[in-house]
Every structure is written in C-alpha cells, then in structure tokens.
Amino acid sequence: MSKSIFELVDQLPTGGLTISMLNALDFAAPGQWQNTVGFVNTIKTVTGETDEDLIQQIGERAVYLYNDRSQGYQRAMWLYQTVDSTDKALGAAALANKVGESVGFLSFLGNITPKPDKAQTIDLCLKLVAELVAFCQINGIPGDSIGDFVASLGEYSGESLIRMVALVCVDGLIPLGPDFILKATSGISNTTPQELEKNSTFSNIKDSIPGNDSSSKLNFIGESFDSVKGWMSGLVSSQNLTPQKVVSNLSKFMEVADDKLDYLAAFIDMSTNYYEHTGTQTLARRLIERAIAEI
Numbered sequence: 001m002s003k004s005i006f007e008l009v010d011q012l013p014t015g016g017l018t019i020s021m022l023n024a025l026d027f028a029a030p031g032q033w034q035n036t037v038g039f040v041n042t043i044k045t046v047t048g049e050t051d052e053d054l055i056q057q058i059g060e061r062a063v064y065l066y067n068d069r070s071q072g073y074q075r076a077m078w079l080y081q082t083v084d085s086t087d088k089a090l091g092a093a094a095l096a097n098k099v100g101e102s103v104g105f106l107s108f109l110g111n112i113t114p115k116p117d118k119a120q121t122i123d124l125c126l127k128l129v130a131e132l133v134a135f136c137q138i139n140g141i142p143g144d145s146i147g148d149f150v151a152s153l154g155e156y157s158g159e160s161l162i163r164m165v166a167l168v169c170v171d172g173l174i175p176l177g178p179d180f181i182l183k184a185t186s187g188i189s190n191t192t193p194q195e196l197e198k199n200s201t202f203s204n205i206k207d208s209i210p211g212n213d214s215s216s217k218l219n220f221i222g223e224s225f226d227s228v229k230g231w232m233s234g235l236v237s238s239q240n241l242t243p244q245k246v247v248s249n250l251s252k253f254m255e256v257a258d259d260k261l262d263y264l265a266a267f268i269d270m271s272t273n274y275y276e277h278t279g280t281q282t283l284a285r286r287l288i289e290r291a292i293a294e295i
Contacts, residue, residue: 004063004066004067005039005062005063005066005073005077005283005284005287006039006059006062006063008077008280008284009037009038009039009042009280009281009284010037010038010039012035012037012038012277012280012281013037013277014035014037017253017271017272018272018273018274018277019035019277020253021166021170021250021253021268021272021274022035022162022166022274022277022278023035023253024249024250024252024253025162025165025166025169025170025246025249025250026162027239027245027249028165028168028169028235028239028241028246029161029162029165029239032157032158032161032162033158033159033161033162033278034158036159036281039059039284040055040059042281042284042285042288043055043058043059043062043288046284046285046288046289047288047292049292054295057295058288058291058292058295059291061291061294061295062284062287062288062290062291065287065290065291066283066287071140072136072137072138072140073137073138073283073286073287075134075137075208076133076134076135076137076138076279076283077279077280077283079130079133079134079137079205079208079279080130080134080275080276080278080279080280080283081276081279082130082201082204082205083126083127083130083201083205083275084273084274084275084276085273085276086200086201086204117175117176117183117187118187118191118195119199120171120175120176120265121176121183121184121187121188121191122187122188122191122195122196122199122201122202123171123199123201123269124167124171124172124176124180124184124225125184125188125221125222125224125225126199126201126202126205126221127167127171127201127275128167128224128225128228129205129209129220129221129224129225130205130208130275131149131163131164131167132146132149132224133205133208133209133210134279135148135149135152136148136149138282138283138286143208143209143210144210144220146223146224146227147227149224149227149228150227150228150231153228153231154231158281158282158285159278159281159282159285160278160282162278163274163275163278163279163282164235165235166274166278168180168232168235168236168241169241169246170246170265170268170272170274171265172184172232173236173241173242173243173246174243174246174247174261174264174265174268175261175262175265177243178242178243181229181232181233181236184225185225185226185229188218188221188222188225189222191218192218193213193214193215193217193218194214196214196217196218196221197214202217209221243261247261247264250264
C-alpha cells in the first residue's frame with residue numbers, strides 16, 4: 001500500500017457522484033451515515049477529543065497499527081479498493097452488452113462481454129465475500145468466520161451499514177430486480193469454477209478467499225451469500241425496498257428512466273466507488289477506536 005491511512009482519509013472527497021448516491025440512500029438507513037473526511041477530523045468525531053496532544057497520540061498510534069503488516073488493516077483496505085476498481089470493468093462490459101443489443105453493427109460485443117445478470121450475480125456475491133474477509137482482517141479473526149460476520153451485521157452502523165445498504169440497493173435490487181436474493185442464490189449455484197475464474201474481480205481477490213482451489217472458493221462464496229440472505233431479506237422488508245423506491249431516491253441527483261435500470265446499474269458501477277470510500281471510513285474508525293483503547 002503506497003499511501004498511509006491519514007493520506008487516504010484526508011483525500012476522501014466531500015462531493016461527487018459517490019457521495020450523492022450514498023446520501024440518496026439515507027432513506028434506507030435514516031441518519032446513519034455522515035461523510036466524515038479528514039484524518040484529524042475523523043479522530044475528533046470518533047473520540048470527541050479536543051486535546052491536541054492526545055489527538056496527535058491517537059493519530060500516531062492509528063498510523064502505527066495500520067502500517068503493522070502483521071495486522072490485517074492494509075489487506076482490508078486493499079480489498080475495499082480492489083472490488084471497486086474491477087467494478088468499473090464490469091460496468092463497461094455491461095454497457096457494451098446493451099449497446100450490442102440495440103445497435104446492429106455492434107452486436108458482436110454481445111458475444112464477448114459477460115451477460116449482465118450472471119456477471120452482476122458474481123459481482124454481488126464477491127463484494128459480499130470481500131466485506132466478510134475485510135471484517136475478519138480488521139478484527140483479527142480467521143477469514144472463514146462466516147458466523148461471526150453474520151452476527152456482527154446486526155451491530156453494523158454508520159459507514160459500514162450504508163455500504164451494505166448500497167450493496168443491496170445498487171448491486172442487488174437495481175440490476176437484478178425485487179427477487180435479487182433468489183436470482184443470486186440460483187445464479188451462484190449454477191456458476192462453474194471455470195466461469196468464476198473468468199471473472200476479473202475473482203482473479204484479483206481469489207488469494208484472499210478461503211479455499212484450496214476455485215471449486216472450494218466457489219463453495220465458500222455460495223455459503224457466505226446463503227448465510228447473509230436473512231439479513232438482506234430483513235433489510236428489504238423492514239425498509240420496504242423496491243427497485244422503484246431506490247430509483248426514485250437516486251433520481252434526486254441523476255436522471256433515470258425506469259426502463260433503463262440495466263444502464264443505471266452499469267453507470268453506477270463505472271462512476272462510483274462507494275466500497276472504497278466507506279471502507280476507508282470504516283477502517284479509520286476501527287483504527288482510531290483501537291488506538292484510543294491502547295493509549
């Protein structure tokens with residue numbers, strides 16, 4: 001990792017599409033997320049401290065913990081960044097596929113790009129697995145601790161909760177529809193290890209996914225999604241989430257046509273990095289909380 005944690009937090013944007021999108025999703029997790037940026041500002045927000053010397057000590061300890069490679073913080077940061085960067089390739093492929101369908105002479109593109117539903121299903125499941133593995137890295141527990149992760153979801157708040165809400169809304173409901181959980185469960189169970197290996201996100205993060213080979217990693221991905229179905233379903237029902245409701249809120253900051261949801265999903269993939277943004281905030285918070293506990 002070339003940048004320190006304070007640089008990453010200091011460089012978080014205060015505006016743009018990612019921030020607008022996350023603000024638009026506030027309806028699904030009311031008041032949970034504020035876009036806290038700046039390392040010193042984050043320390044003050046998390047701890048309530050005003051003593052400059054203590055703030056300096058907390059910052060130095062947090063930086064030390066992040067830089068300690070025996071801890072999992074840098075690995076978690078890398079996961080948040082990586083699932084977002086490969087997202088852009090998925091978005092471009094999905095857009096090319098739609099262009100291929102609607103414009104005759106480009107129809108060959110449809111043959112060389114992944115079908116959006118299958119690609120989106122794998123993407124959704126891999127993002128979830130990245131969240132699970134990052135959670136384990138941050139908390140210093142084995143990377144296959146599905147039970148601990150599922151138990152923790154009930155305690156998710158702030159930037160961690162809005163990240164999972166965004167996952168459900170923009171990687172689940174919009175591209176796959178109201179029955180996205182069923183579609184994803186079916187889609188991942190019908191995915192072969194060979195198909196998985198062709199996925200660019202998987203290629204990038206496969207070494208972080210528990211399992212000895214693509215087949216066992218695929219099983220882990222399926223188990224992970226299966227274990228979180230209940231939480232996702234609960235979120236959808238408690239907030240009465242539908243693709244239309246999500247789009248209605250997103251349309252406050254972008255023009256959206258109801259019959260162009262596949263374009264919208266691709267556009268969001270290509271133009272936002274909500275996983276990296278909120279992941280950086282989650283990591284900063286955890287580091288600061290640990291640092292003050294150790295001082």
